[in-house]
Amino acid sequence: MIVRIDPESAVPVYEQIRAQIVLMVASGTLVPGTQLPTIRQLASDLGLAKGTVSKAYEALVSQGAVESKGRHGTVVAPHRSEVNPAVAEHRLRESALQLAVTAQQVGASKAEVRRWLNEAMGQIRGAST
Numbered sequence: 001m002i003v004r005i006d007p008e009s010a011v012p013v014y015e016q017i018r019a020q021i022v023l024m025v026a027s028g029t030l031v032p033g034t035q036l037p038t039i040r041q042l043a044s045d046l047g048l049a050k051g052t053v054s055k056a057y058e059a060l061v062s063q064g065a066v067e068s069k070g071r072h073g074t075v076v077a078p079h080r081s082e083v084n085p086a087v088a089e090h091r092l093r094e095s096a097l098q099l100a101v102t103a104q105q106v107g108a109s110k111a112e113v114r115r116w117l118n119e120a121m122g123q124i125r126g127a128s129t
Contacts, residue, residue, distance in 0.1 A: 001030065001037060005046055010105045013048060015098075017056035025065050025076055026124045032078040036066060063091060 003020050005013055024030040036057070037045065043053045057074055060066040067077045103113045 003042070003046065005048070011102060014052050014055040014059070017042075017046075017053060018059045021056070021060055022063075022065055023120075023124070030076045032076050034076045036074045036076070038073060 001021075001024065003017055005016055007013075009016060011019075021030065021036070030036075036042070039050050039053045039057060042048075043050045046053070057066065057068075061068050061074070064077055066074050068074050099113065099117070102108075103110075108116075
C-alpha cells in the first residue's frame with residue numbers, strides 16, 4: 001500500500017491518509033479483507049506521529065471503510081450492498097463541506113471544484129469497471 005503525504009498541502013495529514021485509503025478501497029486496489037499496515041508501521045514508513053495515523057484509521061473505521069480487529073489489525077471492510085440513506089446523506093454532506101472549506105482555503109472556483117470532483121468520480125468509476 002503506497003500512501004504519499006504532501007507536507008505543503010492545506011489538507012491535514014491524517015485526512016490525506018484517510019482520503020487515499022478510501023480511494024484505494026473504492027477503486028478496488030484494496031479489496032475487502034486486505035490487512036492495512038499497523039498504525040506503528042505506517043507512521044514509521046511515513047515519518048509521522050502514531051497519533052496522526054491513528055486519527056486517520058479512526059475516521060476510516062467510523063465511515064465503515066475498514067474494520068478494526070483488535071490485536072489482529074485493521075482490514076478493509078466488506079462492501080455493503082445497501083447503505084442507509086440517512087447515513088449516506090450525512091457522509092455526503094460532511095464530505096461536501098470539507099471540500100468547500102478546502103476550496104475556499106486554496107482559492108479554487110466552483111468550476112474548478114466541479115471539474116476535480118468529476119475527475120475523481122471518473123477515476124473511481126474507471127478503476128471499478
